[in-house]
Amino acid sequence: xxxxNLAEANRTRRRVVSKGWESTRLxxxxxxxxxxxxxxxxxxxxxxxxxYQNHLESVYCISGAGTIENRETGEKHPIHPGVMYALDKxxxxxxxxxxxxxxxxxxxPPLNGQEVxxxxxxxxxxxxxx
Amino acid sequence: xxxxNLAEANRTRRRVVSKGWESTRLxxxxxxxxxxxxxxxxxxxxxxxxxYQNHLESVYCISGAGTIENRETGEKHPIHPGVMYALDKxxxxxxxxxxxxxxxxxxxPPLNGQEVxxxxxxxxxxxxxx
Numbered sequence: 001x002x003x004x005n006l007a008e009a010n011r012t013r014r015r016v017v018s019k020g021w022e023s024t025r026l027x028x029x030x031x032x033x034x035x036x037x038x039x040x041x042x043x044x045x046x047x048x049x050x051x052y053q054n055h056l057e058s059v060y061c062i063s064g065a066g067t068i069e070n071r072e073t074g075e076k077h078p079i080h081p082g083v084m085y086a087l088d089k090x091x092x093x094x095x096x097x098x099x100x101x102x103x104x105x106x107x108x109p110p111l112n113g114q115e116v117x118x119x120x121x122x123x124x125x126x127x128x129x130x
Numbered sequence: 131x132x133x134x135n136l137a138e139a140n141r142t143r144r145r146v147v148s149k150g151w152e153s154t155r156l157x158x159x160x161x162x163x164x165x166x167x168x169x170x171x172x173x174x175x176x177x178x179x180x181x182y183q184n185h186l187e188s189v190y191c192i193s194g195a196g197t198i199e200n201r202e203t204g205e206k207h208p209i210h211p212g213v214m215y216a217l218d219k220x221x222x223x224x225x226x227x228x229x230x231x232x233x234x235x236x237x238x239p240p241l242n243g244q245e246v247x248x249x250x251x252x253x254x255x256x257x258x259x260x
Contacts, residue, residue: 001200001221006212026190026214033186033216034238035165056163060156060234062192070131082136084156086163091131104190104234108164 002031006039013130018116020046020097029110030129036110042066042097051092051121056108058086064101069094092121132161136169143260148246150176150227159240160259166240172196172227181222181251186238188216194231199224222251 004026009015015024023040027033042048042064049071059068066079071092077085079101087093107123113130115123134156139145145154153170157163172178172194179201189198196209201222207215209231217223243259 001198001202001205001223002214002216002218003198003207004214006214027188027216031216031218033188033218033236035188035236037188037190037214037216037236039190039212058157058163058165058167060167060169062234068131068133072131075131077133082169084132084134084136084167086132086157086161086167088132088161088163093131104192106163106165106167106236 002027013113016114016116020048023105025111025113025130027110028113028130031110034108034110036107038105038107038111040103040105042095042101042103044097044100046095046097048095049092049121050095050117051090052087053090053120053122054125055111055123056086056088056090058084058106060084060104062102062104064097064099066095066097066099066101069096132157143243146244146246150178153235155241155243155260157240158243158260161240164238164240166237168235168237168241170233170235172225172231172233174227174230176225176227178225179222179251180225180247181220182217183220183250183252184255185241185253186216186218186220188214188236190214190234192232192234194227194229196225196227196229196231199226
């Protein structure tokens with residue numbers, strides 16, 4: 001059994017800080033669960049175009065408010081606590097935060113650890129661990 | 131892109147109620163994400179011996195307080211918001227809730243939909259969907 005604590009993980013390389021967001025990766029590829037699990041903070045006002053070409057992702061909103069736009073269809077959905085979205089078709093999307101949002105994110109395949117978005121809005125399949 | 135809302139899902143067969151807990155399954159096998167994602171409520175006072183022999187599971191505490199006991203080693207860990215545990219070795223365990231707890235759970239392989247624990251504390255690999 002693995003037991004980890006967000007407050008402790010925030011003081012390690014599990015916490016990755018980027019432009020408009022930060023993410024603390026509580027489970028990674030090395031844990032051999034078949035997915036990775038992250039608690040991600042989207043900063044208030046962030047406007048993040050993303051396109052995970054190499055990963056499927058689900059995102060559950062724990063707190064905060066914003067919108068998710070599906071760039072394949074133009075549809076927009078409000079995000080608030082209790083809303084989940086899943087990028088089951090590697091959908092191009094834009095996540096916008098009205099207030100700071102806390103999200104529980106699952107990636108398949110699992111991240112290695114140090115991934116940040118490349119210029120296309122994707123994570124690479126290979127990256128340094130923690 | 132799939133978008134689902136906990137409040138709406140709670141009014142469907144995605145919400146499964148059992149003894150000491152209930153779970154609303156926002157992503158399932160049919161969604162083809164390679165994992166399932168559930169928001170699970172453990173009722174205050176529940177004392178739940180479990181043994182997922184067919185699944186790996188991670189559990190992240192969103193709210194509430196309790197303990198997780200690893201029955202393989204006897205170790206106990208406090209559960210509070212920000213704590214995650216992962217049953218990476220199909221570990222036999224007991225989850226106890228001091229107060230009502232809300233947990234974000236990920237299963238690999240994904241659940242079908244209507245699973246409840248069998249007498250050994252496991253979920254079967256096959257079950258009815260939603």
